[in-house]
Amino acid sequence: MTRPTLALAATLLLAAPAAVVAQQPPMTELEQAMGRRKTAPVIPPALRPMVQEASANRLLVRGLDGGTIEVDISEMVPADFQAFGGGRFLGFVFSGYEYYGYLLIDRAARGEAAQIETGAAPVFSPDGRHFAAIQFSGSGWGNLEALSVWDVAPRAVTQRLLISAVPAGEDWRIDGWRRAGCVALSAAPINPEATGQASTRIQYALEFGPLITFAQTENNAACTSGFEAARV
Numbered sequence: 001m002t003r004p005t006l007a008l009a010a011t012l013l014l015a016a017p018a019a020v021v022a023q024q025p026p027m028t029e030l031e032q033a034m035g036r037r038k039t040a041p042v043i044p045p046a047l048r049p050m051v052q053e054a055s056a057n058r059l060l061v062r063g064l065d066g067g068t069i070e071v072d073i074s075e076m077v078p079a080d081f082q083a084f085g086g087g088r089f090l091g092f093v094f095s096g097y098e099y100y101g102y103l104l105i106d107r108a109a110r111g112e113a114a115q116i117e118t119g120a121a122p123v124f125s126p127d128g129r130h131f132a133a134i135q136f137s138g139s140g141w142g143n144l145e146a147l148s149v150w151d152v153a154p155r156a157v158t159q160r161l162l163i164s165a166v167p168a169g170e171d172w173r174i175d176g177w178r179r180a181g182c183v184a185l186s187a188a189p190i191n192p193e194a195t196g197q198a199s200t201r202i203q204y205a206l207e208f209g210p211l212i213t214f215a216q217t218e219n220n221a222a223c224t225s226g227f228e229a230a231r232v
Contacts, residue, residue, distance in 0.1 A: 030075055030097040041078040041092070050083065050090050050107070061090055061114075064107045069114045071105060078103075082121065085128060085152070091121060101135065101143030106157050116157055119144025123174040123183075128152060130160070132183045132206075134172045147172075149183065149208060161208060167216070169202060182207045 024037075031037055038056040052068055053060035059071040059078075076094040083090055084104070091104040104116040119135025119142050129152050135144040147163040166172070169187025176184050186201040203217045 028075070028097075030077070033097055034077070038074075038077065041073070041081070044081055047081050047083055047090065050087065061105050061107060063110065063114070064088065065110075067110065069105060069107065069110065071103070071115060075099065076103075084122065084124060084131075089122075091118070093121070098139075098141050099143070100141060102133070103143070108155050109157065113156060116150065117143040118148070119146070120173075122150075123176065124152075125177045125180060127180060129180075132174050132177075134166075134174055134185060136166070136172050147185070147206065147214075149206070161212060163206075163214065166214070167202075167204075175203075178205065181209045 027037070040054050040056050041059070043051050043054050050062055051059060052062050057072070057074040059073055061069040061071060063069050073094070075096050076099075077096065078092040078094045081090065081092045088107055089104055090107065091102060093102050094100060102118045102120050102122075104118050104122055106114045106116060108114075118131075118133040120133050122131040122133045124131040130149055131152065132147070132149045133144060134147040135142045137145065145164065147166060149160045151158050151160050167187070168190050170190055171188040173186060174183060175186050178184050183206040185204045185206060187204070188201055192200075205213075205215060205217050207213045
């Protein structure tokens with residue numbers, strides 16, 4: 001076999017394609033705000049059977065019917081994963097670029113219907129047939145910005161009510177369920193020093209059924225009598 005001359009070897013090297021240098025895409029606004037690249041979320045070991053794949057940009061959640069539910073998390077940083085409803089629901093809090101909230105995945109549903117924006121972690125009724133959530137912010141960047149109650153059916157979740165205007169207050173939260181159809185809530189007063197309510201939360205009760213009522217209660221009565229803790 002004839003060896004190539006030096007001139008021929010040089011010609012072959014010049015003709016060879018240049019090595020392709022892998023380049024990362026530019027950082028997103030979220031990554032720029034974070035000052036680093038996004039990484040895959042950490043799924044707690046007990047919840048890993050519910051998740052088929054977890055990357056920086058998507059979650060593949062295992063549905064109860066054997067399929068998968070794809071969740072786009074490219075603009076989210078998920079954390080604090082929780083299971084609800086005996087494993088039917090997977091939820092997580094997330095932050096984003098001028099956007100944050102809570103996302104609940106219904107593993108009994110499919111597609112967009114499986115992704116429920118609740119603003120904050122939901123609180124289930126004792127019988128598991130409803131859940132409620134409340135989230136308000138001054139920025140308006142949350143993914144609920146309201147008080148809402150949902151009905152839970154075997155294969156789907158439907159929103160029963162949405163209240164976007166509530167009395168002035170801060171740090172709104174669901175304190176629990178007094179009974180079926182009655183949710184106890186509370187809020188911290190605005191400017192508590194000026195009103196003398198520095199250590200007192202204002203109590204409210206939401207009742208729904210044929211009629212819907214939302215009212216302030218007195219003497220912490222919203223959930224101190226007949227209170228039932230949700231066990232789901």
